[in-house]
Amino acid sequence: MRPAVSSGGLRSGFHLEPGMKIGLFGGSFNPAHEGHRHVAATAREKLGLDRIIWLVSPQNPLKSKAETAPLSTRIAQIKPFIGPMDIISDFETRIHATYTLDTLRALKARYPGVHFVWIMGGDSLAQFHKWRGWTQIVHMVPIAVVSRPGALMKARFSPAAQRFGHYRIDERAASTLALRRPPAWTYIKGPLHSHSSTALRLKLKAKR
Numbered sequence: 001m002r003p004a005v006s007s008g009g010l011r012s013g014f015h016l017e018p019g020m021k022i023g024l025f026g027g028s029f030n031p032a033h034e035g036h037r038h039v040a041a042t043a044r045e046k047l048g049l050d051r052i053i054w055l056v057s058p059q060n061p062l063k064s065k066a067e068t069a070p071l072s073t074r075i076a077q078i079k080p081f082i083g084p085m086d087i088i089s090d091f092e093t094r095i096h097a098t099y100t101l102d103t104l105r106a107l108k109a110r111y112p113g114v115h116f117v118w119i120m121g122g123d124s125l126a127q128f129h130k131w132r133g134w135t136q137i138v139h140m141v142p143i144a145v146v147s148r149p150g151a152l153m154k155a156r157f158s159p160a161a162q163r164f165g166h167y168r169i170d171e172r173a174a175s176t177l178a179l180r181r182p183p184a185w186t187y188i189k190g191p192l193h194s195h196s197s198t199a200l201r202l203k204l205k206a207k208r
Contacts, residue, residue: 014053014087018113021048021178023144025119026055026092026100029074030067035121037081039146043119044083046174046188047144051085052119054078055103058093101133104140115178118143122151122187129159138164142177143185155187 016022023043029036040052056075059068068074071090078088097103100118107116118141120128125145128134137143138160145155155161161168167183169176174186 014089016111016114018111019115020050021115021117023047023049023052023117023119024055024104024107024141025052026057026103027124028057028059028068029054029078030069031074032078032081034081035148036078039119039121039148040081040083040086042146042188042190043117043144046171047117047177048175049117049178051087052083053087053089053091054082055089055092058090059098099132101131101137101140104137108140116141117178119146120144121146121148122155123148125160125187126151126154126158134160135163138167138183138185140182142180142182144174144177145185145187147187147189161187 023040025036025040025043027036040054043049044052056071056078058071069077071093075088075090082088091097091106092103095102095106097106104116104118118137120143122145131137147155164183164185167185169180169184169186171186171188174188177184177186
């Protein structure tokens with residue numbers, strides 16, 4: 001089966017049934033790279049997900065607009081990195097969502113009975129406390145954090161990890177995460193992939 005690329009938000013490419021375990025991998029993907037593939041593949045395997053939805057944000061509020069490529073370009077660049085059952089979606093643009101909190105509210109309202117898990121890299125956990133409504137997000141969906149190079153200590157001692165430390169489950173129980181009632185999160189360690197969007201953008205600039 002070919003990957004489903006959604007050009008119409010949730011009205012195209014989505015078939016989610018109650019009981020499915022769905023990973024939500026959000027970001028600007030500016031550009032997508034092997035590190036993103038690693039995070040998604042690790043979460044898919046460890047959590048036993050049915051599929052992952054790559055939510056391409058119109059603009060990350062924590063990043064500069066000047067350095068963000070057009071949405072269509074970023075969507076096209078993701079295609080080589082997704083799994084065969086994954087979905088690429090511009091849903092956040094379609095509903096005019098700037099913040100993850102709004103995206104999650106919309107998805108949970110449209111798909112009752114689906115077990116969503118938010119996926120992020122360890123570098124994102126380190127600054128998760130800067131996200132709007134981050135404590136509400138923790139109470140809305142389970143969260144899977146996949147280790148990233150250079151982020152272990154920052155993630156481990158981040159405000160989010162400290163505040164919700166009692167709700168962390170052992171990585172060995174990661175396959176149960178999607179079915180747990182939030183707050184619930186896990187930190188998945190494993191082989192690290194050094195690719196980053198920032199490094200790729202700098203490399204492209206150097207070639208110009």
